[in-house]
Amino acid sequence: MIDNENKTVRDDDAQKRIIERLGERGSKMEKMQRWERASRKSRISLYTAISVAASLLLLVVINPFASRPANAIEELGIMQPAFSVHRGSAEGVAQVEDFIDAGEYYKALDLVEDMLKSSERSIKRAEKVALYDDEEWLYEYKSEKLFNSELRWTYIYLLIVLECESTAVKHLKRYIGDTEFCEHQAEAEKLLKALT
Amino acid sequence: MRVLWGTKREYSDIEVVEGLQRRDASVEEWFYDSSKKYFNKCFNEIFFDKDRKQEVFQTAFIKLWTEIENKRIKVIDGCLCRQQRSGAYEPMNCNLTTFLMAFARTEHRELVRNVHDCYFEEVYDSAMHDSLFAVDGEYDNADELKNRIVDECIMNMSPSCVEILTMFYYKGMSLDEILVARNENTSKDGLKAAKNKCMTTLKKRVLEEYNSCNVG
Numbered sequence: 001m002i003d004n005e006n007k008t009v010r011d012d013d014a015q016k017r018i019i020e021r022l023g024e025r026g027s028k029m030e031k032m033q034r035w036e037r038a039s040r041k042s043r044i045s046l047y048t049a050i051s052v053a054a055s056l057l058l059l060v061v062i063n064p065f066a067s068r069p070a071n072a073i074e075e076l077g078i079m080q081p082a083f084s085v086h087r088g089s090a091e092g093v094a095q096v097e098d099f100i101d102a103g104e105y106y107k108a109l110d111l112v113e114d115m116l117k118s119s120e121r122s123i124k125r126a127e128k129v130a131l132y133d134d135e136e137w138l139y140e141y142k143s144e145k146l147f148n149s150e151l152r153w154t155y156i157y158l159l160i161v162l163e164c165e166s167t168a169v170k171h172l173k174r175y176i177g178d179t180e181f182c183e184h185q186a187e188a189e190k191l192l193k194a195l196t
Numbered sequence: 197m198r199v200l201w202g203t204k205r206e207y208s209d210i211e212v213v214e215g216l217q218r219r220d221a222s223v224e225e226w227f228y229d230s231s232k233k234y235f236n237k238c239f240n241e242i243f244f245d246k247d248r249k250q251e252v253f254q255t256a257f258i259k260l261w262t263e264i265e266n267k268r269i270k271v272i273d274g275c276l277c278r279q280q281r282s283g284a285y286e287p288m289n290c291n292l293t294t295f296l297m298a299f300a301r302t303e304h305r306e307l308v309r310n311v312h313d314c315y316f317e318e319v320y321d322s323a324m325h326d327s328l329f330a331v332d333g334e335y336d337n338a339d340e341l342k343n344r345i346v347d348e349c350i351m352n353m354s355p356s357c358v359e360i361l362t363m364f365y366y367k368g369m370s371l372d373e374i375l376v377a378r379n380e381n382t383s384k385d386g387l388k389a390a391k392n393k394c395m396t397t398l399k400k401r402v403l404e405e406y407n408s409c410n411v412g
Contacts, residue, residue, distance in 0.1 A: 028261060
């Protein structure tokens with residue numbers, strides 16, 4: 001009888017202590033969860049502070065660049081190229097102007113590049129049979145040279161708009177070198193200076 | 197003492213042990229944070245997912261924390277000592293984080309062996325079924341020893357059992373609430389049987405340990 005009572009007391013004591021220690025363990029778990037939440041919160045605050053600081057830094061550092069003209073053409077206020085009236089009817093010229101107006105600069109560039117190559121071939125062909133005393137030949141030759149120069153100026157314009165500045169510099173040098181047909185010499189020199 | 201972030205300070209292992217034993221909240225929190233950082237740095241690649249990693253860390257941390265609170269690790273003459281199976285305290289030749297990692301390794305091994313799933317039957321790992329306490333140990337008092345015994349028995353019980361018993365007895369949740377919280381495909385009767393079995397087995401184990409240690 002006494003043994004049984006003792007056993008019950010021991011059982012009860014053990015169970016009481018088990019529950020108490022489970023509680024102790026449970027409160028430890030709760031503390032850890034609280035610390036985890038606090039650490040997550042402070043991490044988020046830290047990341048927020050870093051993001052805000054980075055944004056401010058970007059604003060301070062990048063903003064002057066953002067408000068800067070996008071390219072040398074804008075910076076120097078150079079106008080969109082226009083072709084001479086009689087050459088304006090040349091095949092493809094109207095299309096080039098349309099592409100530029102629509103902002104489709106890559107398409108315009110491809111077209112101008114083809115036209116430029118074709119024009120250079122025509123010039124080379126004409127130079128092979130140079131007839132400087134033939135007025136008709138001379139007129140055609142000079143017209144082609146002028147057209148070639150206009151095409152190159154347009155090509156330079158498009159290259160700069162499309163940020164292909166190193167190729168633009170190469171063509172600018174060629175453009176300036178052909179002084180007789182270099183209609184935009186002053187602008188070209190300014191551009192060259194701005195790009196180099 | 198090194199000042200970090202203006203207000204936070206670092207604690208040595210001795211200060212941590214003393215702080216945890218007097219339940220100093222700032223030491224507890226600092227120790228948790230620094231242990232977590234160490235754990236994340238050193239024990240990172242082998243985990244399958246974040247939750248498991250957190251589970252391993254928290255279980256190992258609670259184990260270490262409980263060991264310290266129960267004075268199985270304590271400071272004697274300015275030296276960090278750990279109680280041996282004989283009951284005597286010997287100076288520790290490693291630091292607290294090494295202990296934490298050892299506990300975490302064991303915990304991880306258990307996880308890999310997949311004993312953490314809901315095996316209500318497997319209340320104890322058979323390998324752990326030897327007596328946990330030395331009978332010839334010198335303990336401060338019987339009450340403290342009983343706490344240690346119960347803590348050890350809880351720690352060696354399956355996590356499912358610990359969770360069910362904690363929810364039922366400590367949090368005062370009903371069986372229905374536990375069923376919802378655990379989101380398991382078990383019937384209410386099944387859960388009730390499991391809960392009773394967990395408590396009976398735990399109690400039996402605790403009483404066995406009391407007997408072998410001549411307390412109670």
